[in-house]
Amino acid sequence: MAKLKNENNSGGVLLKSIIGLPKYVFVALAILLMGFIFLIATINKNPLHIYLLPENFTGEVEITFAQADYPPLKIEKNIYNVPTSGKLKTSTNLKGGPVEVYYVDNQGHRKEVIHEEFHGVSTGSGGKDNLTVAHFYIGTKDQYDNYVKQLGF
Structure with missing residues (x-):
């Protein structure tokens, strides 16, 4: 049973070990990055x-x-x-x-x-x-x- 638990969490452990951040912090940063990209894409690029x-x-x-x-x-x-x-x-x-x-x-x-x-x-x-x-x-x-x-x- 413990082996199954480790397999299910292996993605989270791997993610944490790769970037050194908890999974929820990584998700929050990804959402912020997507929001920033959306903002840049929608800014009026027409000349003044x-x-x-x-x-x-x-x-x-x-x-x-x-x-x-x-x-x-x-x-x-x-x-x-x-x-x-x-x-x-x-x-x-x-x-x-x-x-x-x-x-x-x-x-x-x-x-x-x-x-x-x-x-x-x-x-x-x-x-x-x-x-x-x-x-x-x-x-x-x-x-x-x-x-x-x-x-x-």
């Missing part, structure tokens, strides 16, 4: 998009992508230097990812646009020219509501 707007900018921002005659965005990050017109064209293709929006003053200092001033985010593609365009509006809720009314919505 940084929109730099002129100081005190209010209005629609429109970015048109994949335009051959326009410069690409900076490679290390997708940085959009939006002109006062709010319209920007780039040869870079649109990729999803998190967005940060800043006002930039004449000295290059950034001030983050607060969430309450960021409205109507949309992207779309198609039309006769098959353009890919991203839109959003910067301003107060009242300014955005007036803008939408002017568009006839």
